Amino acid sequence: MKKNEIRLFNLLVPLWIMVWIPGWWWLLLIPANYLLDRFILKRCLDRKVPDSKPFVRKYSVKVCIFGFLSDFIGALFMLAVFMGTSVVGEYMKDGSNHDTGLKIAKWAGESMSNVWHDPLSIIISAVGVGISALLIFVFNKRMLAKNTGIGEENARYAAKWLAIVTAPYLYLIPAYFGG
16 A cells, blocks of 8 residues: 555444434433433332432432443443454454454454444444443442442442443444345
């Protein structure tokens, strides 16, 4: 390849990256996420904590923020794996391992936009969702158990259900269903 040659690549942005790009959908995404977090927190504490309404009002914003932070960390993991693999493939392609590098770079590009491309892509995406869910649980359990007065067991119960219901399952939806 010549040094002054220009290459243009087709980039299909995965849905899970689109969520992190500011846009009009944030006007829907943030309130919907807040309301879901508030609903789950209220339902988890209604039977276990007397007069949970002020508690839910006070802590639901923090729960929502921790959820977004956890989702972002899971997305960063997936982005690092897929982009890192793509960079390695491009590096190998320009060296002596052209065919292997080309296959690796192609796999990373296809896997990023279609998580159902192959089993490894599914595993990486599922690990990204799992990391986010685990962090939602850990962050919320610590925050709810610390100086809130609801008790360790109630904090664990609420954090568990927040992690299960609000995990970023969007990361498993492909941007396209091509092969």
